[in-house]
Amino acid sequence: MLKPITCDVAVIGAGSAGLAAYRAAKAEGARTLLIEAGPGGTTCARFGCMPSKLLLAAARAARDADRASTFGIKTEGVVVHGRAVMARVQRERDGFVADVLKEMSDIPAADKVHGRARFAGPDTLTVDDHTLITAGAIVIATGARPVVPQDLRDACQERVVTHETVFDLETLPRTLAVIGAGPLGLELALAFSRLGVKTTLFDEGDRIGAVRDPVVASAVRETFEQALKLELGVHVQAKRKADGDILLSWTDQGKARRGTFEYVLDAAGRAPAVDHLDLNLTGLPLGDTGVPTFDAQTLRCGASSIFIAGDVNDARPVLHEASLQGELAGRNAARRRRRRLQKRDPMPSLAIVYSDPDIAAVGAPWDEEAARDWVIGCSADVGRARVDAKTPGVLRLYADAGSGALIGGEMFGPDVEHLAHLLAWAVQLSLTAKDVLALPFYHPTVEEGLRTALRDIADQGSR
Structure with missing residues (x-):
């Protein structure tokens, strides 16, 4: 028997966008529910911005110590203790997560529902097998998750990591293949390389760090070719070796190449986390990625009472945008029947x-x-x-x-x-x-x- 609950606004997801949407809707006086299936803590604190910057900070310290001789300062050699590096990353990361969880714990229990939400109609949600929610408006803020090709996952098994798992390694790997030369892949490849990990960065395209200006792109490539091994314009195939390491094969200018790596970090992309929502029951038209079409100025999906904010809409997947979008979506969800929807102020990317x-x-x-x-x-x-x-x-x-x-x-x-x-x-x-x-x-x-x-x-x- 499902417990029925009625509210003005239901927010699915307690990440950066979801928390901002909840606060904004509450500030408008709306009876608001926050639904979260996982442990919480936001992508930024648990998997993204903060742990990656912690690793990059360690890498910067190692590099600066290594090049101290440039300034006439002699060192006896830099030694990177992998376990200590990862222990600090995890300790500080857990502190950032705890701060977010403290924020969530301050939310009244009556406003929180734990479990996986699914649409049962345009204004109704079921949460696991225990709750039926009827909402005046719904905000989708479920974020995005890494996409690992099935063949790579099958070949590498536990040796394939993503930004959601790489920071849980107990120590630095001996060798690492990073697949995807976008911002995330580039940052992590450079961090591990500067910490002494033999790192190769792969990408099917020829751009690094999502740079588009050809003059800037040339400078980026020239600089980072000296920092790590780049294999661009290639498609890799993976095979698990008897000792557990991963054998990658690729073709470079018609020449067959291969290399062995302890771990493969897949950073080739993320997809909106919508596959579990049963969005087909909303009656909304869905795009190629399964996300409802929406107005970028109001974050409203069609003419419905459903709004979408944060990484899940794949518009600008960065934290400050997720927070801004969450606030706008929450406010508009609460105001939808009382006044005209607010549009976001023009802001350069x-x-x-x-x-x-x-x-x-x-x-x-x-x-x-x-x-x-x-x-x-x-x-x-x-x-x-x-x-x-x-x-x-x-x-x-x-x-x-x-x-x-x-x-x-x-x-x-x-x-x-x-x-x-x-x-x-x-x-x-x-x-x-x-x-x-x-x-x-x-x-x-x-x-x-x-x-x-x-x-x-x-x-x-x-x-």
């Missing part, structure tokens, strides 16, 4: 890869056709980077040739995570290169690289 030197993309993505109407500013020499013995990289900023307004850019270099924020603010405020050049720049800082690119735009006659 902002993506950062913590590859050290970092990669960042802001606003309008590179497009060869569209670039004919752009003024492009470039900077490839930053004095502060030379002082710190860091790769200077390259910055490319884009401005509209007509209005002079900055519209975006791609960057590669030290601390561009900070420069990307400055550019994103300038783009959102519709500032021109000359507008930003009128603001203070201190010397010597990496921000001067941004100033050089802005001057390049201004010198070309842009406003």
Whole structure:
């Protein structure tokens, strides 16, 4: 017998988007339920942003110690203790997860339902075999999960890891194959390589870190070819060896290649976690990935009372976007009958890869056709980077040739995570290169690289 519950808003998933949706709906005075099937803790804290940055921090410490001789400082040799590295990653990660779980524990018990939710209709959900929920509106915030090809999973068995399992390793592997050269794969491949793991990064395409600007892409590839082994434009096949290691085979420019690895990290992609929701019972049209079509401005699915937020909608799968979307979806779900739905404020996209030197993309993505109407500013020499013995990289900023307004850019270099924020603010405020050049720049800082690119735009006659 299912226990019936009626509410104004039901939120499926207690990750970053789901928690934000719950808080927003409650703030609107809506009777809100939060449904979670797993242990909670959010992707960011448990599997994503925080453990990966913990591993990257260890890798940066090892690399900096190793290159201390550049500054005339002699060391007796760097020794990486794999178990200690992973123990700190897990200890600090568990602390971040505990903080999120504490937030969840503060939610009233009457507002929480534990179990797997499925749609029984456009406004009804069943949770496992114990609860039937009728809701005025529903927010889908179930996130995304790694996709591992079945043949790879069958071949590697427990030796295939994803971003959800790699941080549970007791020690660093001897050898590692990373499949997928996107932001996640690149970050983790570099981290393990700098910690002394013999690492090879594979991808079927030829792009690294999702970089699109050809000038930036060239600099990225040239730099990281020196940091780890790259095998791009290849398809790998896996076979389990008698000793448990994995034999990978691929073809490189017509030549058969192979290598043996202790672990394979699959970072080739994530898929919206919707396969368990029975979305076919909502009556909504579904896209190729099984996700309902939705309005990106309101996050409403069609003309229904269903909203979708966070990684599950695959629009901008990063934490700050998940939180913003969750807040908007929760607010609109609560307001759906009382007033017009709120639309999200225009905001330039902002993506950062913590590859050290970092990669960042802001606003309008590179497009060869569209670039004919752009003024492009470039900077490839930053004095502060030379002082710190860091790769200077390259910055490319884009401005509209007509209005002079900055519209975006791609960057590669030290601390561009900070420069990307400055550019994103300038783009959102519709500032021109000359507008930003009128603001203070201190010397010597990496921000001067941004100033050089802005001057390049201004010198070309842009406003």
